[in-house]
Amino acid sequence: MQVPYLEFDNVSKSFPGVKALQNVSFKCYEGKVHALMGENGAGKSTLLKILSGNYLPTEGKLSVGGRQLVFRNTKEALLAGVAIIYQELNIVPEMTVAENLCLGQLPHSFGIVNKAELIERTQKYLDKLDLNISPDTPLKELSIGQWQMIEIAKALSRGAKIIAFDEPTSSLSAPEIEKLFSVINELRDEGKVILYVSHRMEEIFRISDEITVLKDGQFVETFSDLSKITNDDLVRSMVGRNLGDIYHYRPREVGDTRLKITHLSGQKLKGDFSLTVRAGEVLGLFGLVGAGRSELLKVIFGADPSVSGTIELDGKTISVRSPKEAIEQGIVLCPEDRKKEGIIPTATVGENINISARRSHNFLKFIINEKWEKKNAEQQRQQMNVKTPSIQQLIVNLSGGNQQKAILGRWLSEDIKVLLLDEPTRGIDVGAKSEIYDLIFKLADQKLAIIVVSSDLPEVIGVSDRIMVMRSHQITGVIERADATEEKVLKLAMVESKAA
Amino acid sequence: MTSTTQEKSAGSFSKIWNAYGMLLIFAVIFVCSCLFIPNFATVVNMKGLGLAISMSGIVACGMLFCLAAGEIDLSVASVIACAGVVTAVVINMTQSVSVGILAGLGLGIAVGLINGFVIAKLKINSLITTLATMQIARGLGYIISDGKAVGITKEEFFELGYQDIFGVPLPIVFTIICIAIFGFLLSKTTYGRNTLAIGGNQEASRLAGINVDRTKLIIFVVSGFVSALAGVILAARMTSGQPMTSVGFELVAISACVLGGVSLNGGVAKISFIIAGVLILGTIENAMNLLNISPFAQYVVRGLILLIAVIFDKYKQKFIKS
Numbered sequence: 154m155q156v157p158y159l160e161f162d163n164v165s166k167s168f169p170g171v172k173a174l175q176n177v178s179f180k181c182y183e184g185k186v187h188a189l190m191g192e193n194g195a196g197k198s199t200l201l202k203i204l205s206g207n208y209l210p211t212e213g214k215l216s217v218g219g220r221q222l223v224f225r226n227t228k229e230a231l232l233a234g235v236a237i238i239y240q241e242l243n244i245v246p247e248m249t250v251a252e253n254l255c256l257g258q259l260p261h262s263f264g265i266v267n268k269a270e271l272i273e274r275t276q277k278y279l280d281k282l283d284l285n286i287s288p289d290t291p292l293k294e295l296s297i298g299q300w301q302m303i304e305i306a307k308a309l310s311r312g313a314k315i316i317a318f319d320e321p322t323s324s325l326s327a328p329e330i331e332k333l334f335s336v337i338n339e340l341r342d343e344g345k346v347i348l349y350v351s352h353r354m355e356e357i358f359r360i361s362d363e364i365t366v367l368k369d370g371q372f373v374e375t376f377s378d379l380s381k382i383t384n385d386d387l388v389r390s391m392v393g394r395n396l397g398d399i400y401h402y403r404p405r406e407v408g409d410t411r412l413k414i415t416h417l418s419g420q421k422l423k424g425d426f427s428l429t430v431r432a433g434e435v436l437g438l439f440g441l442v443g444a445g446r447s448e449l450l451k452v453i454f455g456a457d458p459s460v461s462g463t464i465e466l467d468g469k470t471i472s473v474r475s476p477k478e479a480i481e482q483g484i485v486l487c488p489e490d491r492k493k494e495g496i497i498p499t500a501t502v503g504e505n506i507n508i509s510a511r512r513s514h515n516f517l518k519f520i521i522n523e524k525w526e527k528k529n530a531e532q533q534r535q536q537m538n539v540k541t542p543s544i545q546q547l548i549v550n551l552s553g554g555n556q557q558k559a560i561l562g563r564w565l566s567e568d569i570k571v572l573l574l575d576e577p578t579r580g581i582d583v584g585a586k587s588e589i590y591d592l593i594f595k596l597a598d599q600k601l602a603i604i605v606v607s608s609d610l611p612e613v614i615g616v617s618d619r620i621m622v623m624r625s626h627q628i629t630g631v632i633e634r635a636d637a638t639e640e641k642v643l644k645l646a647m648v649e650s651k652a653a
Numbered sequence: 654m655t656s657t658t659q660e661k662s663a664g665s666f667s668k669i670w671n672a673y674g675m676l677l678i679f680a681v682i683f684v685c686s687c688l689f690i691p692n693f694a695t696v697v698n699m700k701g702l703g704l705a706i707s708m709s710g711i712v713a714c715g716m717l718f719c720l721a722a723g724e725i726d727l728s729v730a731s732v733i734a735c736a737g738v739v740t741a742v743v744i745n746m747t748q749s750v751s752v753g754i755l756a757g758l759g760l761g762i763a764v765g766l767i768n769g770f771v772i773a774k775l776k777i778n779s780l781i782t783t784l785a786t787m788q789i790a791r792g793l794g795y796i797i798s799d800g801k802a803v804g805i806t807k808e809e810f811f812e813l814g815y816q817d818i819f820g821v822p823l824p825i826v827f828t829i830i831c832i833a834i835f836g837f838l839l840s841k842t843t844y845g846r847n848t849l850a851i852g853g854n855q856e857a858s859r860l861a862g863i864n865v866d867r868t869k870l871i872i873f874v875v876s877g878f879v880s881a882l883a884g885v886i887l888a889a890r891m892t893s894g895q896p897m898t899s900v901g902f903e904l905v906a907i908s909a910c911v912l913g914g915v916s917l918n919g920g921v922a923k924i925s926f927i928i929a930g931v932l933i934l935g936t937i938e939n940a941m942n943l944l945n946i947s948p949f950a951q952y953v954v955r956g957l958i959l960l961i962a963v964i965f966d967k968y969k970q971k972f973i974k975s
Contacts, residue, residue: 454860456859475864476860486860488860493857494854495857496854497849497857497858498853499849499852499853499854499916499919499920500849500853508846508858509863511843512843518843520841520842521841521842521846
């Protein structure tokens with residue numbers, strides 16, 4: 154029998170008021186990819202933070218290579234050969250590939266960096282990962298996928314034995330994902346211990362050898378033979394119920410044209426866009442990273458200045474020069490990057506909900522109406538099923554899914570006509586995803602025009618009435634729901650359309 | 654379960670500590686001073702203490718909003734001096750106290766407008782912008798006054814500095830009114846909430862429909878205005894406009910805010926923070942004067958207090974997290 158290299162033994166972690174992990178035990182082996190699954194708030198991130206030395210477990214131990222230990226800080230974890238490739242990469246964009254790779258361990262003599270050795274050492278790891286990048290390139294000139302590769306190279310250069318990936322594919326394009334998988338496979342064959350955290354089922358089945366499921370901070374089960382289980386088994390294990398079709402799509406009646414865009418372009422939006430969305434219609438916007446989807450939404454929302462073109466709402470041309478003007482006319486956007494563009498981290502859940510709609514409820518336009526604020530925040534919290542001990546809780550203490558629901562609550566406090574959703578379910582667990590889909594359909598029933606941007610193919614096909622596909626700031630095709638298949642959509646998004 | 658109730662009470666304790674901890678520390682310092690420092694707990698000394706902190710109290714109100722929005726205003730001390738000089742010169746010129754005061758306050762608003770416009774509209778870093786206007790305003794003060802103190806000839810003006818209301822000197826009354834108004838603005842109005850939101854996450858605030866540029870412009874105009882107000886009051890107390898006064902006072906205002914618990918990263922601020930910060934700084938300075946500690950040593954003590962306060966604050970947050 155093989156001896157486990159990494160073992161979690163009855164690991165628990167409590168925060169004031171929350172038990173993030175309770176008696177979690179499982180084993181990971183050399184030369185195997187061990188996937189970690191669970192809904193948001195299941196404890197995956199906490200587990201990774203214990204592994205990386207960011208958190209000290211309240212109880213329990215880790216054992217690495219047969220030694221029982223607990224990492225008191227990140228340095229101890231590094232020394233023990235643990236490397237975590239985070240969703241948000243720890244890079245310095247202004248510095249070169251080589252400098253980033255050797256960050257903290259720059260080869261030097263008496264404090265002066267030895268450039269030749271730096272380049273040589275970097276090249277070695279770039280070659281190993283088969284990366285065709287010059288060590289002198291500043292990182293800001295590379296793509297997110299390449300940044301991730303550099304992070305992996307960094308982990309290898311530090312002699313990492315255990316490499317954990319936290320949602321590594323969430324912002325990668327399809328070819329980048331392929332590249333990542335081939336690298337992971339190589340690392341596995343070299344006998345590394347790989348931990349892989351992701352929400353994407355297809356990936357999990359493709360890449361992993363074993364799957365451990367967590368739920369509400371507790372260990373559920375470890376699947377060691379993946380040939381015997383299906384998607385549904387996994388979902389059932391994660392949510393404790395069989396979700397079946399998580400989209401619950403049903404046809405609905407669509408009304409007149411609600412949003413009409415003609416020849417729109419912006420400073421960051423290169424092409425020339427025309428599209429219409431009717432009242433009660435859900436338009437899916439699919440494209441790979443860099444296709445210009447977020448840029449398009451931002452111009453419609455007034456967040457990036459438009460250069461040319463017109464926007465019509467219910468037949469009237471409107472001017473949208475700022476998000477404020479857009480919101481006042483009933484156009485709202487849930488941004489892609491919740492942390493950077495969505496939440497106010499220093500504020501409470503209630504404050505995050507009320508921040509926009511309060512303007513129409515104030516006394517004398519500027520004095521807060523506390524009674525309305527409390528009522529509205531409570532109402533949105535219930536309606537959106539935001540899981541929080543109270544609306545007074547700081548929003549950063551909630552899981553990603555609940556933050557997203559709070560932001561949706563912010564917009565449902567308004568009288569809206571057009572809802573723009575940019576990757577509404579990124580990094581969100583299956584349960585919360587399903588709630589958000591239900592909400593989309595409910596709002597469509599209320600005759601809103603909805604645009605959903607997503608890189609998740611099944612999602613786009615599952616929620617949309619029509620799918621518009623974009624590639625490098627151009628619309629490459631529009632597909633009706635009835636005709637939509639994953640192949641068709643992907644083809645439009647990827648393949649260079651040849652001029653006939 | 655007992656563990657959860659314990660956790661709950663621990664949570665509410667940290668909440669209370671966050672809001673009032675520094676006021677508690679002030680109370681301890683104050684009581685100790687009363688008990689152990691001769692002549693501290695006298696009416697005369699209390700008035701002196703009140704007058705000494707009235708300036709930092711007013712200026713800290715404006716600074717609070719700058720810091721809450723994640724910005725900083727270094728020009729406040731120069732505005733104090735320049736507004737005093739302008740008030741003195743205009744009073745002497747027109748023989749009208751009210752025109753002089755208006756001119757002084759107008760100067761503050763003008764500097765604030767320039768700061769706000771450059772920072773909000775032209776997107777220049779506030780540290781650099783106000784570092785520049787700080788020198789410009791200081792220089793203007795010297796130019797207008799010809800480098801000398803400008804004695805004021807209208808004696809009614811001095812009442813602003815010495816008049817009492819029920820035994821409370823006017824500058825202290827102004828400070829209390831300022832703190833009340835700014836406390837209300839910060840917690841009960843969209844202006845205050847938007848300021849905090851911008852400090853917490855500027856881009857998210859913009860995408861939530863907040864007019865970030867306008868809010869920032871107002872913040873700096875208000876900061877300029879209250880600094881000028883402090884300058885006018887100071888001129889009344891000194892019976893002259895002095896271009897060299899209050900050098901380094903911006904650091905006192907920032908220290909008071911940070912000491913009270915205002916985050917330099919923005920987004921976290923309460924009016925109780927500056928009340929505590931201003932009172933602690935003022936009381937310690939007063940105590941040191943009564944104890945005849947040399948002014949040179951006082952600098953060291955002030956610096957140490959600020960350093961200890963921020964380290965303590967950082968440590969406290971870590972302690973609560975783990």
